[in-house]
Amino acid sequence: MNLRHVLPFAVLILLGACDKQEEPIGNEPIVNEDPATFKEIGTLDIGDVGAAEISAYDPNTKRLFVVNNGGSNRIDVIDMSDPSQLKVIHTIPTNSGAVNSVSVSNGLLAAAIESTNKQQAGKVIVYKTDTYAEVKTVQTGALPDMVTFSPDGNLILTANEGEPSSDYSNDPVGSVSIINVKENYQVVNVDFSSFEPQREALQQKGLRIFGPKASLATDIEPEYVTISPDSKTAWVTLQENNAIAKIDLTTKKATDIFPLGFKDYSLQANAVDLSDKDEAVSFKTWPVKGIYMPDAIAVLQNGGNPYLFTVNEGDAREYDAFKEAVRVKDLDLDPTVFTNAAELQKDNQIGRLNVTRTLGDNNNDGLFEALYSFGARSFSVWNGLNGELVYDSKNELDMRVQAAGYYDDARSDDKSIEPEGIAIGKIGDRHIAFIGMERVDAVAVYDVSDPRAPRFLQLLKTGDAPEGVLFVSAENSPTKKSLLIVSSEEDGVLKVYTPNTI
Numbered sequence: 001m002n003l004r005h006v007l008p009f010a011v012l013i014l015l016g017a018c019d020k021q022e023e024p025i026g027n028e029p030i031v032n033e034d035p036a037t038f039k040e041i042g043t044l045d046i047g048d049v050g051a052a053e054i055s056a057y058d059p060n061t062k063r064l065f066v067v068n069n070g071g072s073n074r075i076d077v078i079d080m081s082d083p084s085q086l087k088v089i090h091t092i093p094t095n096s097g098a099v100n101s102v103s104v105s106n107g108l109l110a111a112a113i114e115s116t117n118k119q120q121a122g123k124v125i126v127y128k129t130d131t132y133a134e135v136k137t138v139q140t141g142a143l144p145d146m147v148t149f150s151p152d153g154n155l156i157l158t159a160n161e162g163e164p165s166s167d168y169s170n171d172p173v174g175s176v177s178i179i180n181v182k183e184n185y186q187v188v189n190v191d192f193s194s195f196e197p198q199r200e201a202l203q204q205k206g207l208r209i210f211g212p213k214a215s216l217a218t219d220i221e222p223e224y225v226t227i228s229p230d231s232k233t234a235w236v237t238l239q240e241n242n243a244i245a246k247i248d249l250t251t252k253k254a255t256d257i258f259p260l261g262f263k264d265y266s267l268q269a270n271a272v273d274l275s276d277k278d279e280a281v282s283f284k285t286w287p288v289k290g291i292y293m294p295d296a297i298a299v300l301q302n303g304g305n306p307y308l309f310t311v312n313e314g315d316a317r318e319y320d321a322f323k324e325a326v327r328v329k330d331l332d333l334d335p336t337v338f339t340n341a342a343e344l345q346k347d348n349q350i351g352r353l354n355v356t357r358t359l360g361d362n363n364n365d366g367l368f369e370a371l372y373s374f375g376a377r378s379f380s381v382w383n384g385l386n387g388e389l390v391y392d393s394k395n396e397l398d399m400r401v402q403a404a405g406y407y408d409d410a411r412s413d414d415k416s417i418e419p420e421g422i423a424i425g426k427i428g429d430r431h432i433a434f435i436g437m438e439r440v441d442a443v444a445v446y447d448v449s450d451p452r453a454p455r456f457l458q459l460l461k462t463g464d465a466p467e468g469v470l471f472v473s474a475e476n477s478p479t480k481k482s483l484l485i486v487s488s489e490e491d492g493v494l495k496v497y498t499p500n501t502i
Contacts, residue, residue, distance in 0.1 A: 031474065033482055035427045036457040037500035038445060043463075044086035044494045046076050051492030054468040055485055056104040058129040059476035063089075064485065065109055065129070067468075069098045070492055075111060077132070081478050083496040092132055094125065103156070104129060105149035108181070110156045112140070112147035118163055119143075119170045124156060124179060136185045141175035146224045150231035154182050155249060159222035159236055160189070168212050168321040174220035176236055176245075178252050188252045192245065193217035195257055206259035208242045208291070210358040212322055220245075226299045228306055228384075235308055235384060237294045239315050244297070244308060244387060258387025263290035263312075263376045269394045272377060273412040277347040281402050281409050283395060286350055287338065290314075290376040291359075296469075298424045299384060300431055300451055306384030307451035311419035311435060314375020316356065325374070326357045334367040352413040375415045379422065379435050381451050390452050397437065397444060404459050406440045415439070424448065425471030427482050427499065434484055436462070436469040443469060443486055462495055463488030 046052050051070035057080065058065065064078040064086075077090035097114040104110075109127045122144040126135040141160030148157055156179040164171035175191040195202065196216045203209060209219045223239040227249070234247040238257070246256040265272055270290075271283040294310030301307075316325040329351035333341040345351040353373055360370040377398055381391035397417055401407045411418070421436030433454065435444040441464055445457040468487035477483050484497040 031481060032502040033427050033474070033499040034502050035430060035432045035445065035447065035482075035499055038458065038460055038484055038497040039500075040460075040495055041498050042083040042086050042496040044078065044088075045492055046078075046088060046494065047071070047492035049490055049492070051489070052463070052468070052487040052494050053489045054101050055470050055487045055494070056102040056109065057470060057472050057476070057485065058104045058107070058109070059472075060107055061129050062478045063129060064494075065092075065102050065104065066487060066494065067099045067102055068492075073098050073113075075099060075102060075109075078494070083479060083483060083498070086494060086496070090132060092127065097122070100143075100145050101147045101158075103148045105153040108135065108149075108153075110147050110149065112144035112158050114143050114145075119165055119172050122158075122160065124158060124177070126156070126185070138177075138179050138185050138187050140177040140187070141189050141191075142172035144177065145222075148225050148227065150227045150249070151229055152231040154231065155180060155227075156185075157225045157227065157234055159225050161221045161223065162218065163221065164211065164319060166320040168319060171211060171214055171218045173217045174222050174238070176222055176225065176234070176247060176254075178247075178249065190247055190252060190254055191217050192220045192254055192257065194254065198257075202243075202257055202259055206242055206261040207257060208240065208358070210324070211317070223294075224296045226297045226308070228299055229301050233306070233384075235297060235299060235306075237297045237310060239293050239295055239313070240317060242291050242293050244294070244310070244382065246384070256387070258382070260292040260294070260382075260387070261389070262372065263292065263378070263392065265290060265373075271395055272398060272416065273409065274350045274353045274373070275348055276410050276413045277352060278412075279348070281407050281412070283398065287344075288350065288353065288355070288371045288373055291356070291372050291374060292376045292380065293374060294380070295420045296422045298422050298433070300424055300448060302431075302451050307390065308382040308384045309379060309422055309424065309433060309448070309451075310382065311379045311422045312376035313418050313420045313438075314373070314415045316354065316374050324356045324358050325354045327351065328353045328355055328371060331355070331357075331368050331371075332366055334369045337369045354414050375418065377416045377419070379419055379433075381448075381454070391454065393454070396456065397435065400444060400456060400459055401437065401440050401442060404442070406442050406459070406461070408439055411439045421466060421469035423469045423471040423484070425473060425482065427474075432457070432471075434469050434471060436466040436486065438465045438467070441466065441488070443484070460484075460486075460497060462486045463493030464490035
């Protein structure tokens with residue numbers, strides 16, 4: 001995966017304003033807010049492509065720390081004391097590989113930095129948020145792509161992708177680094193080699209292990225981490241592998257891998273536009289499956305159950321030695337299954353749809369009996385205890401974006417809106433999810449107070465290719481109102497939004 005990795009804070013579930021004025025915040029009363037009324041109140045351009053990727057906010061200093069790989073690799077520091085007047089006040093140079101992610105807790109800033117050789121160990125550098133002084137440098141696994149503090153601030157976790165070299169001669173083990181802040185930043189790297197005996201059974205449920213000559217441990221590519229409110233359990237998306245892993249943070253061992261299965265686009269509720277050459281935005285059913293392949297993940301505890309929210313981006317492996325994506329028109333389809341193959345393979349049908357060549361030819365006769373495309377063009381909710389799917393947004397994101405006039409038909413053949421980032425926050429007594437969609441430059445806002453039945457509230461226009469989606473609670477906000485901060489990697493633009501007071 002490239003550097004486009006969302007949200008070090010995307011998973012934070014922070015307390016917002018309370019509808020009932022039960023407690024004051026300092027000397028100020030808690031305000032009532034309408035989460036369906038977020039509007040832009042501030043913007044700042046900090047660069048071009050590669051700037052403004054991921055952001056983390058420190059309530060103590062009222063500073064926003066933003067990943068900026070638009071030239072030199074660095075972290076820009078933004079004064080957030082007045083969100084309508086954002087300004088860069090400092091830069092922290094990292095003097096090494098690209099910064100992939102940042103997270104803040106208790107006056108500390110953690111930055112995940114890859115090695116200049118991605119197959120070598122990366123590192124986390126910890127700084128003080130007030131003085132920018134370096135506190136500690138900790139070695140991680142290869143390619144730490146996302147970093148987050150545990151809610152109690154005692155642990156730092158990184159998702160280490162362990163991407164292969166372009167010739168696939170070096171494919172590092174994918175892992176999660178668990179760094180103990182309270183014990184002089186001691187680190188334990190957790191990998192998934194213990195699941196090798198379960199490989200076949202997991203693959204039958206939808207786990208993808210398909211790299212050239214790869215073991216399960218080397219093929220696994222951790223993408224994004226979320227942590228339970230009690231800081232005892234972590235869940236990790238394994239994007240390329242189409243799964244979620246569960247880690248016990250007390251024993252520091254991976255306990256489960258939940259394969260996610262596939263989405264059926266032949267169902268009317270999942271109707272999609274799969275052609276960029278049909279001269280229309282037309283949502284139809286097709287004999288195609290979607291591979292969920294989530295990027296970001298967030299956890300919401302409800303009724304004693306952990307619900308995992310994923311944004312199902314999809315991401316094909318593309319290296320010199322191995323390219324999995326192929327157009328449907330370039331495949332040989334089994335005529336006994338696809339009786340209208342010649343028609344389907346036209347450009348104005350699904351001929352240009354990108355699918356994986358690693359699935360669908362079950363008997364290895366060179367004829368594909370099924371088609372599997374990348375991502376699911378949706379967000380989903382999973383049971384964090386057993387991996388059961390409890391909700392999927394089906395085609396609602398596509399439909400909402402099209403109705404707003406934001407849909408990009410040029411992406412119909414390749415992951416469409418591309419949901420990538422998510423943040424969940426609490427506003428009053430309601431839990432609100434913010435879904436970033438990279439290819440349509442927008443964030444969808446949902447009430448997820450009932451995780452089994454999310455309810456759409458509004459759509460917000462963002463900068464070009466939103467990467468970081470960050471919620472700041474009213475309690476922690478410099479304005480004492482909830483804030484949404486979106487950072488976009490293609491134009492380097494930060495935008496801040498806040499809801500109306502009721």
